[in-house]
Amino acid sequence: MSELPQINDDILHPTPDNPAPEDFTAGYFAGHRGARLRYALFRSHILPARGTIVLLHGRNEFIEKYFETIRQLNDMGLWVATYDLRGQGGSERLTKDPRKGHVRRFSDYEKDLEIFLEQIVLPDARLPFFLVAHSTGALIALSAAPRLSNRISRMALCAPYIGFHNQPASEKLVRPLARAMAWTGLGGMQLGGDHRIIPFEGNGLTGDRPRFERNIELYKTFRELTVGAPTARWVHETLKAASRVSLQAHLTKITIPTLILAPVLDGVVPYRLQEELSRNFRAGQLITVTGGRHELFQDKDIYRAQAMAAIETFMPGLDGGLDIFETAA
Template sequence: MDDILRVTPGNPMPPNATAGYFEGHRGVKLRYALFRSDISPAAGTVVLLQGRNEFIEKYYETIRDLNAMGLWVATFDLRGQGGSERLTKDPRKGHVRRFRDYERDLEIFLEKIVLPDARMPFFLIGHSTGALIALSAGPRLGNRISRMALLGPYIGFQNQEAPETVVRPLSALLSWTGFGHVSLGKDKSRLPFENNGLTRDQRRFDRNTEIIKAYPELTVGAPTARWVHETLSAARRVSRQTHLTEITIPTLILAPVLDGVVPYALQEELSRNFRAAQLVTITGGRHEILQEKDIYRAQALAAFQAFMPGEDGGLDLTETAA
């Protein structure tokens, strides 16, 4: 298993894991893992969709927490990052050809891995770019996914080198004129803890930094113009009420008020236009809620456990609070 999934002293692998590769859209090789709970019968399976520049190992702690709730976890590294196949000659570039490629990878994952091998019912947890993928694919997921939880969905950005009003037309121009592979911005995969904008938890930040130091091949650098253009176009599309009304899956939007990447106001507005969604405000939390301090992270875990019941009608929320 170690040749597929990595471990570090401070980040042990959850038990009962199966890992491998599957063929995504257009034959791209994608790394996946399935983690089984010891609790029987299982309460269901969570499909975990990562954010940009994330990887399976970063979620080991969360996977153990979900397994303790009786939930299996199925996850895969997005194309172009983690242990999945890169899409450019330079493996450090975070790239995607079409945003729809992410959605097709998810649909193939559900069909080829989750449906045959995991336990129903199926839930989805998406963070940042993963949440954007879930929102975009949402109208087609109603017959497979029972409920969704979206954490800091990437529907816009703030606190970057240039404002979105500049980056949006620039990325579009570069994409349309054949320069979509040009990187935009700086490589932020190894920023120091101070003013990182993602989490205020030093211990979890250091743990993730150690993973990156031990296995730098899991990370990517700055996104390409094409990636930025495709994701911002998708963000604008999924934020329209006409799109949101087509999603009937009961959904939680977990919005950290101090999100350093996605403006909280955009997440709040998204929830107002999304009839199937309920907003859960996490006051004091930053963008990576599942990598945050326990006081904020526990709110997300409690929301998962209360909102994603198994076939027996759900688990007792007081067990998490104990």
């Protein structure tokens, strides 16, 4: 790790309305096939540390969007290690047009995660290691989980991206279209419009206006951290992975105790799919957040607090804290 850049001020982008947690190291690491990925490690002021959260973002998200959540996790005595997914945030873009949300193979995401654990988390963070992931990040975690049991103690997956609704075209139509485009050399074309800046009214992401407006201001101020519509290849690869991880044959291979934080009013991923996933997931426990929307960590305090409380109760379970699985049995 000593060979990686350590100049924090040039890497993260705090603002007066969105300050960074105090004690952090930021830099870049080489992901799969040498992709330059931006990361940060945030240390808790509480000693001894209760462990480290590996935080995986959703599509078109970036480290700065999670400063508030990271500070709260630090206040729980947890370190946080996180990075921007390839092709978005402060990480290297994968096409000539930086506005495209793209990935070559879904497995590239998984290999990036494994490299991050080996090169950044294992040498420099505090045991035990937990994983918290949102949306696309949760899909990555589900896909990689059968190979992570010797490194990750527990997982909390918020609104895992295992399908979608409330879009201009239905998933039933988009799946074969994206597959055909990916197979015929059109995988680099974008599907849908550029919806980085949307109005608060009617959004399916969050019911909290101040947090929504804070994030929109981040999108406007740091446009280079954002991407527009996903490519056909991205859609095809992620939906293919979503189908695979939802199969009971895959879920039975996951032995890491897992929470599924499922917002009932999710405007992106149908709650029904998250509920079905939990029924086939022996290591999984569904936590229903009634009234919550897709971005629980950006939602109203009443819903966000439920997610954070579940994480605080569940993650430090190895030190004798309350075990949700035991109480639910």
